[in-house]
Amino acid sequence: MDTVIHTDKLTKRFGDFIAANEITFDVYRGEIFGFLGANGAGKTTAMRMLCGLSKPSSGTATIAGFDIYKQTEEIKKNIGYMSQKFSLYEDLTILENIRFFGGIYGLSDKQLKEKSEQLIGTLGMECEAKKMVGALPLGWKQKLSFSVAILHEPKIVFLDEPTGGVDPVTRRQFWDLIYEAADSGITVFVTTHYMDEAEYCNRISMMVDGEIKALDTPAKLKQEYAVTSMDEVFYRLARGAKRSE
Amino acid sequence: MRTLKFLLQKEFKQIFRNKALLPLLFVVPIMQLLILPLAADYEIKNINITIVDHDHSPYSHKLISKITASGYFKLANYVIGFNEAFDDIEKDRADLILEIPQGFERNLIREDGAAGQTDGEQLYVAVNAINGVKANLGSAYLNRIIADYNADVRMEWAQMPRFNLFPTIEITSSNWFNPTMNYRFYMVPGILALLVTMIGAYMCALNIVKEKEVGTIEQINVTPIKKYQFILGKLLPFWFIGIVVFTMGLFGVGWLVYGIIPLGNLFLLYAYLGVYLIAVLGLGLLISTYTETQQQAMSIAFFFMMVFILMSGLFTPIDGMPKWAYVITQFSPVTYFIEVMRMIVLKGSEFANIKTHFLIMVVFAVVLNGWAIYNYKKTS
Structure with missing residues (x-):
């Protein structure tokens, strides 16, 4: 199996506070990798390091084969990122957002045209294509920003709580998009608080107090902790946490 | 690109x-x-002036009309006592007081003295200096008008000698670039x-x-x-x-x-x-x-x-x-x-x-x- 993310003792300190402590794991190509943990466990910090938004304090990592310290610009060409905060431009239309983000990733005019038609078709947003993004319902925005994040066909896409505040039906649709992306060979790295979503992942890791406490498939984790649902796995692991919000 | x-x-x-x-x-x-x-605008107009005229002579009237005609001053009040005038300043109705003493005309043009001589006449100006710029410029304008007035009077009364006995330096400035x-x-x-x-x-x-x-x-x-x-x-x-x-x-x-x-x-x-x-x-x-x-x-x-x-x-x-x-x-x-x-x-x-x-x-x-x-x- 191809390794697309490899980290070795990756650590991030803010003064005395260790947000992420010696994280070591591998993520394989085409995999949906769930990144779980309570609030404040260090998920976002870890993810920001992997995206090149934050410099690690120590440890090493390679993303899509590129070094996290020296080749950040190469990494950026090969990843997509969808942050917790909605981060498309609300005062641009759907089409303009697609054009802009596609454009800065270097897509040609022809590609841009094809891609945006295709994307708007898949999302069923033909009527809204010329509407301001700010006017869309949250669920639509999330689907749109995911689609924009993978517009340039990155090797890996990082999703930071992509379905927060979204209704169950839209969440289901959102995961359909994720599966589709994974099928096309994009590795999906996703953080979530929904345990049903955790079940959809190929493998998950559990972060507690800045450290990875468990890493396996959902089935094996349930087996290991002798419980029937991911909820209980999460509860067992997170209960020991010293940090809270 | x-x-x-x-x-x-x-x-x-x-x-x-x-x-x-x-x-x-x-x-x-x-x-x-x-x-x-x-x-x-640095130019200040509408300076309120209260005039205390103890003289009530044609010359004092001439001075007053010269002041009001300048366009810079507005005659706020015309009173007979300084206390009344000061009241105007206290109540912010006036920015300046000009006091014209008794015997202003007589002293100014008395035949035996040289007209317009510096010790010949005393005018008193009181300034409300709360608004410093207004006060400063106001008294400067007033000085200028009075000096001008003084020169007029001189012309009228002291033109006779062939030689100017009191040579004065007059400044004429021309404003370059903003004439x-x-x-x-x-x-x-x-x-x-x-x-x-x-x-x-x-x-x-x-x-x-x-x-x-x-x-x-x-x-x-x-x-x-x-x-x-x-x-x-x-x-x-x-x-x-x-x-x-x-x-x-x-x-x-x-x-x-x-x-x-x-x-x-x-x-x-x-x-x-x-x-x-x-x-x-x-x-x-x-x-x-x-x-x-x-x-x-x-x-x-x-x-x-x-x-x-x-x-x-x-x-x-x-x-x-x-x-x-x-x-x-x-x-x-x-x-x-x-x-x-x-x-x-x-x-x-x-x-x-x-x-x-x-x-x-x-x-x-x-x-x-x-x-x-x-x-x-x-x-x-």
């Missing part, structure tokens, strides 16, 4: 879609330029300079910080956009808008409304404007790198604007400031731009005259932008 194209497209769309920002960029500066020069001493000629270029500064520093800072606040900058930071591309994408639109607003102000308002026709080379003026805008945009950029919210950026930008407005020689000549204040003015890019504006527009100065100004502005541009770019981080 292609990336920059997309960035600029996006930026212009956003600016022209922002219904709150557009009038702020294009309408407000023009309005200010129409209104401010009328108000920011009618029209304050608007002086203020309009200065205010225009200030407005362009606000657009540059404020708008640029707020625009970038807004992306931080909303979180879109994070999305930009995970893309392969280069630092310089992002910064150029932010600076160029406002650079362009700054030039458009300046042109509107210079020709639309300055020329059409105030009749100010730039004397100097327009190319030189715009070249200086171009460099100047880069410098103030750099300041805006720098502010944005040190702030996280629009509120913070606004407060800091406001602080700088205050210093710029008060210490750039717009309202008060910088040469008259104390040494320490003078030093501060030299660190404000606005000082140089206002000077250059006045030099090129009113005096028609050429490159040789503003060479130093040019050089200093280039240094400002390089330092401010360099600092900002150094401080702007895609990663934390």
Whole structure:
């Protein structure tokens, strides 16, 4: 199996506070990798390091084969990122957002045209294509920003709580998009608080107090902790946490 | 290049879609330029004067009508006692009191004494100095009028001797570059300079910080956009808008409304404007790198604007400031731009005259932008 993310003792300190402590794991190509943990466990910090938004304090990592310290610009060409905060431009239309983000990733005019038609078709947003993004319902925005994040066909896409505040039906649709992306060979790295979503992942890791406490498939984790649902796995692991919000 | 194209497209769309920002960029500066020069006028009219006339003679009346006819003074009250007059000052009805003593006429033109001799007559002027500028100028105007009046009287009574027994030096000044001493000629270029500064520093800072606040900058930071591309994408639109607003102000308002026709080379003026805008945009950029919210950026930008407005020689000549204040003015890019504006527009100065100004502005541009770019981080 191809390794697309490899980290070795990756650590991030803010003064005395260790947000992420010696994280070591591998993520394989085409995999949906769930990144779980309570609030404040260090998920976002870890993810920001992997995206090149934050410099690690120590440890090493390679993303899509590129070094996290020296080749950040190469990494950026090969990843997509969808942050917790909605981060498309609300005062641009759907089409303009697609054009802009596609454009800065270097897509040609022809590609841009094809891609945006295709994307708007898949999302069923033909009527809204010329509407301001700010006017869309949250669920639509999330689907749109995911689609924009993978517009340039990155090797890996990082999703930071992509379905927060979204209704169950839209969440289901959102995961359909994720599966589709994974099928096309994009590795999906996703953080979530929904345990049903955790079940959809190929493998998950559990972060507690800045450290990875468990890493396996959902089935094996349930087996290991002798419980029937991911909820209980999460509860067992997170209960020991010293940090809270 | 292609990336920059997309960035600029996006930026212009956003600016022209922002219904709150557009009038702020294009309408407000023009309005200010129409209104401010009328108000920011050093010439003071309508000084309220209360006159205490103890003499009631034709000569005292003549003096009074000369004062009121000057157009600078408004006769607030005409009273017989100083106490009444002082009451006017206390109640803020008068800015000045002129007391004409008894026997004014008699002393002035008595045959045995030389008319208008300095010891011949005493007028008393009391000034309400709460508004220092008004008081100062008021008494200066009054002095001038009385001196003039004095000369008139002399002419009437002491013209006879062939030789002027009391040679006096009279000063006649001619006002170069602004012959009618029209304050608007002086203020309009200065205010225009200030407005362009606000657009540059404020708008640029707020625009970038807004992306931080909303979180879109994070999305930009995970893309392969280069630092310089992002910064150029932010600076160029406002650079362009700054030039458009300046042109509107210079020709639309300055020329059409105030009749100010730039004397100097327009190319030189715009070249200086171009460099100047880069410098103030750099300041805006720098502010944005040190702030996280629009509120913070606004407060800091406001602080700088205050210093710029008060210490750039717009309202008060910088040469008259104390040494320490003078030093501060030299660190404000606005000082140089206002000077250059006045030099090129009113005096028609050429490159040789503003060479130093040019050089200093280039240094400002390089330092401010360099600092900002150094401080702007895609990663934390």
